[in-house]
Amino acid sequence: MHIKKQRLLTPGPTPLYPKALHAMMDADIHHRTEDFRNLYRTVLADLKEVLGTQNDVLVLVSSGTGAMEASVSNCFSPGDRAIVCTAGKFGERWVEIAKAFGLNALVLEAPYGQAVAAETVAKALDANPDTKGVFVQASETSTGAAHDIRSMAAAVKKTDGIFIVDAITGLGTMPIDIDGWGIDICIGGSQKAFMIPPGLAFLSVSENAWNKMDAAKLPRYYFNLKKEKKNAASGESAWTPNTALMLGFAEALKFIKQLGMAKLVDNAQQLAHATREACKAVGLELFAPDNPASSVTAVKAPQGMDSGIIVKEFRNRFGSIIANGQGSMKGQIFRIAHLGYFDFPDLFGVIAELELILHANGVPVRLGSGVAAVQRVYAERAIVKEATVKV
Numbered sequence: 344m345h346i347k348k349q350r351l352l353t354p355g356p357t358p359l360y361p362k363a364l365h366a367m368m369d370a371d372i373h374h375r376t377e378d379f380r381n382l383y384r385t386v387l388a389d390l391k392e393v394l395g396t397q398n399d400v401l402v403l404v405s406s407g408t409g410a411m412e413a414s415v416s417n418c419f420s421p422g423d424r425a426i427v428c429t430a431g432k433f434g435e436r437w438v439e440i441a442k443a444f445g446l447n448a449l450v451l452e453a454p455y456g457q458a459v460a461a462e463t464v465a466k467a468l469d470a471n472p473d474t475k476g477v478f479v480q481a482s483e484t485s486t487g488a489a490h491d492i493r494s495m496a497a498a499v500k501k502t503d504g505i506f507i508v509d510a511i512t513g514l515g516t517m518p519i520d521i522d523g524w525g526i527d528i529c530i531g532g533s534q535k536a537f538m539i540p541p542g543l544a545f546l547s548v549s550e551n552a553w554n555k556m557d558a559a560k561l562p563r564y565y566f567n568l569k570k571e572k573k574n575a576a577s578g579e580s581a582w583t584p585n586t587a588l589m590l591g592f593a594e595a596l597k598f599i600k601q602l603g604m605a606k607l608v609d610n611a612q613q614l615a616h617a618t619r620e621a622c623k624a625v626g627l628e629l630f631a632p633d634n635p636a637s638s639v640t641a642v643k644a645p646q647g648m649d650s651g652i653i654v655k656e657f658r659n660r661f662g663s664i665i666a667n668g669q670g671s672m673k674g675q676i677f678r679i680a681h682l683g684y685f686d687f688p689d690l691f692g693v694i695a696e697l698e699l700i701l702h703a704n705g706v707p708v709r710l711g712s713g714v715a716a717v718q719r720v721y722a723e724r725a726i727v728k729e730a731t732v733k734v
């Protein structure tokens with residue numbers, strides 16, 4: 344048997360930043376000590392810097408969905424009017440959370456692969472002046488489509504409602520100006536562009552959102568944002584934190600600070616562009632060609648082929664773990680991730696593997712055509728010039 348390295352190439356969890364992984368082994372510290380308080384304060388300050396916001400930032404021990412739920416349970420009362428945008432499985436999660444907590448949800452739905460237009464949100468806000476909040480995904484990971492959250496924010500800003508963005512795969516893959524655009528709650532998760540394992544969610548909270556919390560009547564206990572804010576002020580979390588992940592998060596944030604958030608975004612955008620070019624070069628069709636996200640590229644399986652075969656072949660032949668479609672998209676699409684700790688050599692490999700898999704399954708493809716497309720993007724883009732300057 345030949346060596347087959349396992350590579351995790353999904354849009355969450357994503358490849359791990361090695362230094363963060365190593366830092367996690369130092370987890371034998373107690374969370375009510377000065378050591379932990381220093382760590383926590385550093386994480387919160389660095390996170391704030393990386394997100395580029397003056398708003399408060401909080402970290403929760405949960406996967407990303409915990410912060411989504413917290414934004415609903417902390418800011419709203421039963422029966423509150425909310426506008427919920429959905430264009431995929433994660434948008435459907437917003438709808439489910441809103442309904443579970445008894446919000447009066449007006450659902451704006453776009454077909455899978457497309458995005459809800461900002462204009463549609465603006466019109467819905469005009470027609471529903473009592474709207475208390477608008478929910479959306481920055482990047483819909485299940486379809487690879489991105490929303491125009493900047494224009495949506497502008498529409499929400501004209502109202503009394505708050506704008507809540509699930510930016511779990513948007514952060515680090517697209518420019519997001521939380522303060523400049525007016526995003527009241529911006530949610531992220533550890534296992535996406537932040538390069539560490541699943542288990543931490545985080546969010547920024549605007550003054551406006553804090554004010555809403557004073558009147559919000561929905562029940563909450565574990566996810567109590569005011570309590571978290573109060574504890575964070577003294578360097579602690581409300582409950583026992585995930586100390587190991589916090590250590591990893593600190594390292595990852597240090598790395599992202601050094602790199603610069605804009606560079607992290609540019610990295611994802613370059614890889615996303617190259618992925619799209621490669622897929623077109625091998626004759627595959629993109630699932631969300633009109634509003635493509637830079638977090639993940641969803642690709643349609645060739646005619647008559649189940650995308651599950653491609654996913655399975657990636658794993659069996661090469662040890663590469665890529666994502667299938669979710670829900671009804673399962674079997675139809677496969678997804679190539681490029682958020683966080685991904686680089687061009689990763690993509691050279693992924694596309695070469697894809698070509699070999701298609702070839703082995705009788706799909707006509709010229710070996711090397713997709714890889715050449717990625718190489719062309721690499722050669723044409725600033726990355727090369729930048730490297731040249733350094734030499």
Ligand SMILES: *Cc1c(COP(=O)(O)O)cnc(C)c1O
Pocket residue numbers: 355406407408409433480482483484509511512532541
């Ligand atoms: C990963 C992800 C989430 C969070 O899912 P969890 O399993 O709770 O971490 C939410 N929204 C989007 C867009 C995601 O990609």
